[in-house]
Structures are given as C-alpha cells and as structure tokens.
Amino acid sequence: MGNGEVVRAFTAIGAKDIEKVWKKPSIQNALASGELIESNLVEPSSVGLKEPWVTAMTHPLIPFISYPYEWTFSMLKDAAQLQLKLTRETLADGIGLKDATPYNVQFIGSRPQFIDAGSFEKRRKGDPWYGYRQFCEMYLYPLMMQGYLGVGFQQFLRGSVNGISPDTMRKLLPASIRHPRKGRLTHVVLHAAAQNRFADSDNNMKSDAAKAGMNAQVLDATLRKLQGIVKKISLGDKKSTWSEYSERGHYIESSLDEKQKFVRDAVASAPRKQVWDIGCNDGVFSRIAAAHSDYVVAMDADPLVVDRLYNTLKAEKNEQILPLYVDLTDSGGGVGWRGQERPGVFDRGRPDIVMALAVIHHMAITFHVPLASQLDMFRDLTPELIIEMPHADDPMVRKLLTNKRDGIHDDFTLEEFERLLNERFTVKSKMLLSSGTRTIFHAVRKS
C-alpha cells in the first residue's frame, strides 16, 4: 500500500483459521515480544478489497527482504530456533503451524522475526507436525552441513528453493565416530529411508498415527529434541580468507581516521533512508552510516566475516544494520517458480547511497569484472556513491596481481577509473588517503 504497509487478505478458509487462533496467549505473546510481525486485523473494505476476501491484515514494511541463502550460519540457526520456539509455544495452545520455511522469517537488523501470520491454524487432534520435513530440508540439514562438514549451505539453498532433500543429505553426511553427528541417525538416515520406503505408499499414515495416540505431547517431544540438536550444532570452520584479515591492516592510522571522516561527511550530507555497505567486513563503516541513516544493509562476500559481524550486532541488539552474505559477482536471483519467486538482491531495495570501500579491486582483478561494468552497476543501483579506488601501486593490488598474466590488468589505474567514473557520476569530493595509494570519491549520478 502507499502508506508503507503490507496488506494480506484471507479467503473464508484462511479467515476461519485466523479467527480461531488469533486471541490465544501464545500468539498475543509473540506479537508483544516482536517475534511475530506486528499484525492488525482490518475489514477488507477498509483497505479497498472486496470478495472473495473475508478478512485482511496489515503489517509494517520490512526494511529489506533477505533470503536464507544470504544469511550466515548463526542467522539461520537463530531463525531455526525462533521457528521451533513459536511452533512449541503455539502447540501448547492447540495451534499448528502449516509449514516451517525460513522464508517466513526476516531479520530486522540482527533480530529475527516471523512474518507469516497466516501460517497459524487450529490444530486438529492427531495432526502431525506438517512442517517437519520442510524444517529438516531448509533449516536442519543446512546447519548440519556447515556445522558438521564445514561446507557453506548458502549455495545449496540458493540452488534449490526447497532446500536439501533427506536422500541428498544422507549421501552427503557420513557417520563419524570421532565427531558424533547428533541427529544424523533419526533425522537424516531414517528420514531418507522412510521417504524412500513410503514414496509410493497409499497408507493413511496420519489416520494411523492418530489412532495410535499421536498427540501434542509427542510433537512437543520432537520439537524439544530438535531444539537441543540445533542448539548444539556449532560453526566448525571459523577461518576464511578474510575472517582473520582486515584490509585496514594496510592503512596507517591517519588514513583510517580520514577515511572515516570522509564517509561520515558524505553520508551525513543528506537524509538517508537506506545505505548499502558493499564489502562491509567488520562493519565499522556500516556503523558510521547507521548514525546518519535509517537503515544499513551491510554485505560481504565472506560468510564467516558476516557471521562475526552478525553476532556482534546481535549482542548489541542492533536493529539498524542488516548483515548479509552477498557476493556481487555471483549474487543469484530469479529463483523458484518461473524464476520470479525470489528476486535478486538488486531488485529488493533502492539505496539512497552505496559505499564500496576496498571492494572494486577484488572484483576487477580476482573476478575480472571490468571497472566500466562495475560503475555501470553502481550507476543503475544508486543515486550516490562513496567509492575507494586503490592505485596500481597499492600493496593489496600488487598482491592480487602477483599470479596474474602480465598486462591483462594494465587498465586498472586511477586515471582510467576517474575517466570512467566521470562518464557516469559527478564527483562531489575526493581525497587521497595518507597512505598515498588510495583515493576515495563521493559522487552523484548524472541524470
């Protein structure tokens, strides 16, 4: 809606679900705590809706929609814990959740929030937990993959909107005597075997389970045990290329101070609703931007670096900086039904200003994205840009060029960069950092 709200409408069946559960204490507690998104029931006619809509609900806008494959291990783990907590608490009130997908969770800064208020329904006695398989495929297995194997889950979730199947997970996750993998036997091996065994079964398992005494206590026990498993899965491999390294190590102290001042002045020069910090590393410039804007999306191509930032922000209860794992050279998009279900990162937000500090040389030299193409991307993305250009003699540039074929990056020069920048942007200010090997620009897009 134009007033900054999201409207969700329900047909008669959905309205009946909502009517039965909405006043329950567990739902009201989740709303009060912010674990469930603020939701206001309204008459459909009040928001311009007619039949077949029977009930409508309004929600505030999420500042930036992110997807599980852009989250880090700790983010997915926190989202999983929120999912299990809400499922258990509502179960005690006779409420069932229709599904268990992390796409129903969004992060407000570092705080996870459940956004699918329409997922709740009155649980019928004997009902199983309908979201169990989805929970395994989209939460548990990705966490196991990273925690037990040290393999990042993001590319798997990005590659399949439905996550990792039990059969695939069984093949990927062997038993280990030295490092027992809690939950593997039941939730992976047995799950895959049961899936295969009953693939073409016409058994009415739901009815059989109900007759055998399936009840909320059994489900609660399953949920409680899953909470224990998720809690114990920890990030195994905690080192990456950049996690033990800050490019700022190359700066002399005065360079860092003046760069911070430059960024502060540029961001504070106008009101900002949303700032993107591309290549955020430990978030020091995201924090500067946050002091002068409503919301900062902090992106980095190293998930472990982002995970560390997330945990720091979480400890501070920071709801203004959203840390995301995004590799701009391979950011994904067009996932799901008709390639439109999960749009790419560039289609989900419009920053007022973008910061690209200590980034473009990595994209240019390591990933061979020409400077012109990078600047085209920035021109399409943002009306204002703060960008740092390391010169050809910068220590990091020399390091990146070490094993490259001679001559292929001869155009990576300050002069060429300025020429390309001036074609697309008007430079408002620029500064040569004290190190003498980097220049930072504040530029405004040419109309």
Add this chain to the structure above:
Amino acid sequence: MFSYLDAGTGSMLVSILGGGLAGIGVFWKMIRAKVTGKPMPIRDADEDDADDSSHN
C-alpha cells in the same frame, strides 16, 4: 529423488520417532497394528474437531 511422489508419509513417521520415548510408543502401536492386522481402536479424542483447515 522420490520427494515429488510423496507428500511426506515417511517424514511424518520419522517426526513421530524424533520425539524419543513418547514417539516410540505411538510408532510401536502403528507397527503392531500393521503386523497383526488388527485395527487400532479409535480414540475418543480423535473423533472430534474435524474442521476444514487448509495446509500449505
């Protein structure tokens, strides 16, 4: 690989087992009924509340 054939029968079974002792009791009754061929008695609690909620 079979997931598209099956909406979750096997998953449902494992979700019961995942509850540990509480689930094993239910699971055992289901297996016993299958092996002996004797239908399980319908519990009073299961007969009510058959509303028409939908599932995604």
